[in-house]
Amino acid sequence: MNDFVIEAKQLTKIYGKQKAVNCVNLHVRKGRVYGLLGRNGAGKTTIMKLILGLTSVTSGEVAVFGQNIRGREKRVFPRIGAIIETPGFYPNLTGTENLEIFAKLRGTAAPGAVKNALEIVGLPCKDKKLFGKYSLGMKQRLGIANAILHDPELLILDEPTNGLDPIGIAEVRDFIKRLSSEQGKTILISSHILSEIALLADDIGIIDCGVLLEESSMNELKKRNSKYILLQVSDVPKTSLILEREFHTKDYSVQDEHTLRIYDTSLNMGEINKFLVMQNITVTSSGLCNDTLEDYFKKITGGEGIA
Ligand SMILES: Nc1ncnc2c1ncn2[C@@H]1O[C@H](COP(=O)(O)OP(=O)(O)OP(=O)(O)O)[C@@H](O)[C@H]1O
Ligand SMILES: [Mg+2]
Structure with a gap:
């Protein structure tokens, strides 16, 4: 047994003639923040979709908590929180109302789960503001709150700081760090900004044109550089x-x-x-x-x- 929460072996996804993900061997260890770094179109979102079973694998394999997710979604999804692309919130409801609906849908029974998640991401609870009137930064935060609502062990966050201002980026970075250090969550996060990954991640995977060029701990990488x-x-x-x-x-x-x-x-x-x-x-x-x-x-x- 190893302590990989996510392990991909020779993971490949072909769209038409394009290898969007090409023989990727990726290892996310328990309790670590893993930063997937790559420019636009590198294959970050596709890898995350493959991990979550949201798109089919062309060849290779990927295991989450030691097993393939397909066919085990009901058992595995409660252990994962993810944001891949913007979640579909209702614009005419408040943030709290939106989260309450998602909590019910998921069967998240824990009392105070919505309040707790809003607190972590720094959004007010019972605020009257409708989601449709939220700024981009608030929308991103609500997306993350929704992903952590059910207290999952593993978080998969696809560019959660996209479109945020520098203060917003620092705040999101801060609470992601806290989720890892204080609550022991395993976190896979993608970004195209090197400095952001460098400040946040324990481990880093560098992807370009679908190929994982490098995988190492941040300490090792910093030492080499x-x-x-x-x-x-x-x-x-x-x-x-x-x-x-x-x-x-x-x-x-x-x-x-x-x-x-x-x-x-x-x-x-x-x-x-x-x-x-x-x-x-x-x-x-x-x-x-x-x-x-x-x-x-x-x-x-x-x-x-x-x-
Ligand atoms: N559904 C799809 N059909 C066809 N090609 C796709 C599809 N999804 C992604 N691709 C292609 O696969 C490649 C990788 O895309 P992907 O979205 O994974 O990149 P990314 O690293 O997330 O980029 P970004 O930083 O822009 O979000 C791109 O060339 C993209 O055009
Ligand atoms: Mg993407």
């Missing part, structure tokens, strides 16, 4: 040994047979270069690099950035 010294030498094994024995650092990685990255930037590179040369190691180049996540994203998608 912080400041480092790029060192090109004639003998990498010998250089590694010297770094460890003479300069007492293990904070480096080997890139290829001639290249190392040293993450401990406090080291005296002049001394290191001198030492290496004395040991007959040719230093072709050595310099400080500062790749940002943005650079990294551009590099792996081969594009000109995303935010």
